[in-house]
Amino acid sequence: QVQLVESGGKLVQAGGSLRLSCAASGRTFSSYSTGWFRQAPGKEREFVAALAWLGRNTYYADSVKGRFTISRDNAKNTAYLQMNSLKSEDAALYYCAAAAGWSNLANDNSYSYWGQGTQVTVSS
Numbered sequence: 001q002v003q004l005v006e007s008g009g010k011l012v013q014a015g016g017s018l019r020l021s022c023a024a025s026g027r028t029f030s031s032y033s034t035g036w037f038r039q040a041p042g043k044e045r046e047f048v049a050a051l052a053w054l055g056r057n058t059y060y061a062d063s064v065k066g067r068f069t070i071s072r073d074n075a076k077n078t079a080y081l082q083m084n085s086l087k088s089e090d091a092a093l094y095y096c097a098a099a100a101g102w103s104n105l106a107n108d109n110s111y112s113y114w115g116q117g118t119q120v121t122v123s124s
Contacts, residue, residue, distance in 0.1 A: 022096030
């Protein structure tokens, strides 16, 4: 079992930056791939970014590529999502997730564990 708790979401102005954190407890977090997803009101949950535990490859949705960075500190059992140049369309509830595998990480079905989400609001 892995428990995930996101934090860091808040109201930010368009063009600003925010860093989300995902604190993990339970099994060794370093042996899980980490993903970030988001869901805006009335929309489907969508993939944002992922970090594979094997090889440490990173993956990004086209909409955030070049603006968002996923990282992880295994010593702190915490994953991060650095978000820069925020746009109004980035506003959503952001979820952290953990997957035992390292492939198909853009698919939310690959993940076994999910946090409760943290809200990001972007004002224009």
